[in-house]
Amino acid sequence: MHLAPGASGGPASMAPYVRGLAAAGITARAVQLPRGTAERALPVYRAAAPFGAETVVGGQSFGGRVGSLLAAEGEVGGLVLISYPLHPPGAPDRWDQRTEHWPQIACPVLLLSGDRDPFAKVGLLREAVGRLPRAELHIYPGVGHGLRSVLDEAVGRIAAFVRGLD
Numbered sequence: 457m458h459l460a461p462g463a464s465g466g467p468a469s470m471a472p473y474v475r476g477l478a479a480a481g482i483t484a485r486a487v488q489l490p491r492g493t494a495e496r497a498l499p500v501y502r503a504a505a506p507f508g509a510e511t512v513v514g515g516q517s518f519g520g521r522v523g524s525l526l527a528a529e530g531e532v533g534g535l536v537l538i539s540y541p542l543h544p545p546g547a548p549d550r551w552d553q554r555t556e557h558w559p560q561i562a563c564p565v566l567l568l569s570g571d572r573d574p575f576a577k578v579g580l581l582r583e584a585v586g587r588l589p590r591a592e593l594h595i596y597p598g599v600g601h602g603l604r605s606v607l608d609e610a611v612g613r614i615a616a617f618v619r620g621l622d
Contacts, residue, residue, distance in 0.1 A: 457484040457512040457618060458505040459536070460519025462602075463491065470516065472604070473538075476611030482618050487515070489522060497522045498529075509533045512618055514566075517541045517575065517601065521554065528560040534621045535565045536614055539601050542581055545574035551584055558587040565591040566617040568610050570599025592617070 457477065461469045467486035477484040487504045489497040501522050505513050507530040513523040514536030527535045543550040565588050571578050578595055585593045594613060596606050603610040 457482060457536075458487050458501075458514075458523075459484055460487040460489050460497075460501060460513075460515035460522055462515075462517035462519060462539075465516065465519075470519075472607055473516075473611060473614070476607065477615055477618075480611065480615035482615050487519070489519060494518065494522045494525055498525050501526050502530075505532070507531050512536065512621065514538065524561060524565075525557060527563055527565075528557040532563050534563050534618065535561060536617065537565065537567045538603055538610065539569055539573055540567060540576060540581070542576035542584060548577050548580055551577075551580045555584045555587055558584065559589070561588055563590070564617070564621060566614065567591060567593045568596070568603060568613060569593070570596045570601065570603065572598060572600045575601050 459470045467488050470486035474484045489500055505511050511532045512534040513526055513532050514520050515523050516538045520537040520540050569576050585591045
């Protein structure tokens with residue numbers, strides 16, 4: 457499994473997920489992405505996570521967005537989106553452009569988000585998930601952007617999702 461960090465993080469910010477998944481018997485590694493646009497980061501993610509049914513990609517916020525673009529352009533076995541940045545805070549009308557590639561994602565998708573995330577209004581997120589052919593959405597009450605406060609539960613869900621892909 458390959459996990460990429462949010463725009464302001466680096467591989468170290470994904471370490472709690474990597475450690476938690478390792479404890480659950482799932483090998484995961486953090487992917488360093490360049491700063492800038494998701495389109496600029498896409499070739500870097502593509503080089504780190506080769507296409508194939510055994511490849512699971514995803515990440516936190518920006519890293520998840522880049523992972524979703526990767527999943528839309530080629531075969532991956534699964535996609536994990538942690539606090540997907542559906543829209544900029546205060547600009548919910550931009551959700552459509554950030555999900556226009558979702559219908560091309562053929563693999564199973566797990567989305568984990570907080571109901572207080574300023575980057576993803578829950579109603580819009582539920583609507584957007586309808587664009588994914590095979591998706592599971594879990595909303596954490598009282599949680600904002602990032603799942604550190606529910607890390608163990610989130611890692612458990614990710615591990616179960618990855619195991620279910622076999």
